[in-house]
Amino acid sequence: RMYLEYGYLSQEEYDVYNNLLNALLEHVSPPKLMIYLRVSTDEAIRRIHRRGRPDEIEVEREYWDHLNQFYEKNYQDFNLGKLLVLQVDGLDYVHRPEDRQYIMDKIRQAHQMPAGLPTVLSAADGK
Known part of the structure; x- marks a missing residue:
């Protein structure tokens, strides 16, 4: 999120990253x-x-x-x-x-x- 706020990632790039992260988290235990x-x-x-x-x-x-x-x-x-x-x-x-x-x-x-x-x-x- 911080990279988005600092402008290192576009909203689109952040959304792709976040979607990938959420997909991966579904397959790992906390x-x-x-x-x-x-x-x-x-x-x-x-x-x-x-x-x-x-x-x-x-x-x-x-x-x-x-x-x-x-x-x-x-x-x-x-x-x-x-x-x-x-x-x-x-x-x-x-x-x-x-x-x-x-x-x-x-x-x-x-x-x-x-x-x-x-x-x-x-x-x-x-x-």
């Missing part, structure tokens, strides 16, 4: 657990600069803000199963094993929750 690693735009941009990929660095902040808003809305509307939202601004799961372990523990906990319990399991408990 995920047992959706994991959203929530990060602020500022932190995302810091990580982008650390990675040093020129194609990402050159992108305007407005795009990253818009992408973040898109993800927030997308996951707010998620209703296909359990959703684990992890606030990861203060975590460095690439370089710190304890942060990786924290995320893995939260995923295990979410997997153990019965399907009928709250859809969103948010984890931002002081990490």
Whole structure:
């Protein structure tokens, strides 16, 4: 949807994509657990600069803000199963094993929750 809003896709192209997506979704099961690693735009941009990929660095902040808003809305509307939202601004799961372990523990906990319990399991408990 964001590509349509930004003009990267025409309405016709978006409709074709959306129709294909819906046709494919009819043949797959929904995920047992959706994991959203929530990060602020500022932190995302810091990580982008650390990675040093020129194609990402050159992108305007407005795009990253818009992408973040898109993800927030997308996951707010998620209703296909359990959703684990992890606030990861203060975590460095690439370089710190304890942060990786924290995320893995939260995923295990979410997997153990019965399907009928709250859809969103948010984890931002002081990490």
